Amino acid sequence: MLLARIVGTVVATRKDPRLVSNKLLLARPVDPKGTVEGNYLVAIDTVDAGVGETVLIVSGSSARMASGMKDTPVDACIVGIIDTIDVPE
């Protein structure tokens, strides 16, 4: 799973019917220290995350196992909002 920062929202009116009433967010992966790196991705939000929060993103076919995502055409889901990352030096 990826650590990512929410950097924006995505709105799409015309979409697969199974995606209706799901919130789309724009996320950018971060390293454990919180520095953004890599490319942007669009993920379905299942935990009411918001812009600026650090979240946990599950990708690939496992994304369909997120709550309420059965049989939906998704490959990235936000499944947690990160409180702390503890990395002993």
Add this chain to the structure above:
Amino acid sequence: MQLARVIGDVVATRKDPAFEGTTLLLLQPIGSDGKDVGRPLVAVDAVGAGVGETVFFVRGKEASFPFHPTEVPTDAGVVGIVDHFSATDSTEPPIPPIRHR
């Protein structure tokens, strides 16, 4: 499956209900020489591993199988704690077997 070092703990209060009771670990994948390879990732722990341990983890939907029948939405899971491992340097040519007749 891949080798990794557990480098940290991840705490999330608001999460998918299927994660309740599981531990989230921060892993740094390593190569055969024990050096870091690629980016750190978050994985669900199925074996009780902790920070500083060398583990092996599985990627993909299979990472949720240890928690069956609960469908934990994870794409990475720690499935073993490594006691020790050894590897020959892959840049060296393999030593041909000696046959005695």
